[in-house]
Amino acid sequence: MARMAGTAARAEALLGLGVVSTTPVAGGDICTTTRLRLTDGRGAVIKTRPHAPEGFFEREAAGLRWLGEADGAKVPTVLAAAEDCLVLDWVEPVKPSTELAERFGRDLAATHLSGADGFGAPQDGFIGLAPLPNRPLPTWPEFFASRRVMPYVRAAVDRRALTSDEATTIEAAMRRIHDLAGPAEPPARIHGDLWSGNIVWGADGNVWLIDPAAHGGHRETDLAMLSMFGAPHLQRILDAYAEAAPLADGWQDRLALHQLHPPLVHAVLFGGTYGSRAAQAAHSLLSA
Template sequence: MATSDKRIRVRPALAGLDTALCQALGEAIGKAAGKPAGIDKATEVGGGSISRALLVDCGDVRCFVKLNDAGLADMFAAEADGLSALAACSALRVPRVVGHGVSGHHAWLVLEYLNLHALRERSAGAAAGRALAELHRIRGAQYGWQRDNYIGSTPQGNAPHPTWPFFFARRRLLPQLRLAQQHGHHGRLIAGGERLVEQLAALFVDHQPPASLLHGDLWSGNAATDEAGTLALFDPAVYFGDRETDLAMSELFGGLPDSFYAAYREAWPLADGFEQRKMLYNLYHVLNHLNLFGTGYLHQAERMIARLLAEIGG
């Protein structure tokens, strides 16, 4: 039920939140809880490099809150959409979306608070691998998604297409190359990247993957287990695509146990050629890191493009 302004308790000093933002968060939490709610405590927590993150207590209700500039409200709307899509997989634990919106200069997203644990134990890793395979068994008619979303804070276009090499070349690699150009990168990165985009189909002569539901931004920082040992996923960039892209990214920065990969492969073996495609799929994320965080990723991206072109004979 909706809550009236007079029944919302607001303490503006909490974690530097202004009165209007406290009001908006309290109203969203109260509406979801079915009772008036006011913020009793707000604690800053680590939430990644894109958004500010808080734990917010409203009476006996605790929520996880993400804040960013009002201009990025669509990023939170896309995240809410992605979480709802992941929640369709019964093998996963996904935080429920409490609400999202804009208050003054702030965009906000309120999520159910989950008590999560790092994916380190062998048994937890195996259960997580099997759960991810179940997510990937959810199929789409084409590659793409019902709306565009974001990879980090970078826009990610998802206009559907029936051909996977076309989709990955034109919806993933090419936009990142164009963004890199806008950031002043030229030379080998762009010339080689454009050649790779044009010749990408050569890497998929014997690989025609089903359109699986993907997390889209799967690394150890976006995966954990809940108290029951169920794989919990969050911060998605969902779309239908080759399931190998999730597995490839999960290896890019490490952090997941070997049991995770062994159990996944036992549940759904990978096709020949994965090691070659893994580099291609991770190139997308390296280019995105280049565009988000700067030139520290430039030479890595150039080397990956050169190796892929050598594989093709480009």
């Protein structure tokens, strides 16, 4: 009860509105999420984490705002962002449907096609609690190898979550990345961490994006993340996307390349077998 009261008081101070009620929201290993009912009748959600890394919530807020500028897939409105919390509009969830999936596929394509200034972002960010280097590079293969793969290979080796032989295999794949990456594309405006837990199927008829690691990247990266972890009506999403924004030939064969990053992040954060999974994926790319 004391924690809830403190959360309500923090939201009231940031919003200048009263909080009528608070309700814990299930899930979320990184942050504590609480639903708020405000005195003006609106619903909101506040995410908190004690001793969050510097800039943690502010970077998430910036990513949401940037994605929202695309007039594509919906994102919650940022009501307040501070060092210790983030307050967003509440999205009422609903059961996934094929109709929502088709709309989401088209909307995600619109977000991607709205583009970015380059491959990367003005500031580094976070994926989970792991730092996410974003300094731009001229091409996507350079960016992916230098900002999304090799930093985590080095960190996973230091953590002993990746052997030197496994690291060598991944490095060999990165040396061939220009051959593996497929046709060059302009920078896309991507979510960057698009697994099913970061989409909300909304009762208003939209599918909403949350918890982004937003940057200018390759649009196949978001699709690879969805495919890796699965999503309701995934094939409908992919089909609707491809109708709105056709993908280059062979994109399915490149999913394994884009899927190198998530297990490396997990290896750094959690250890276990994630490093070996990344090495196996790199081996498959080299053997293709």
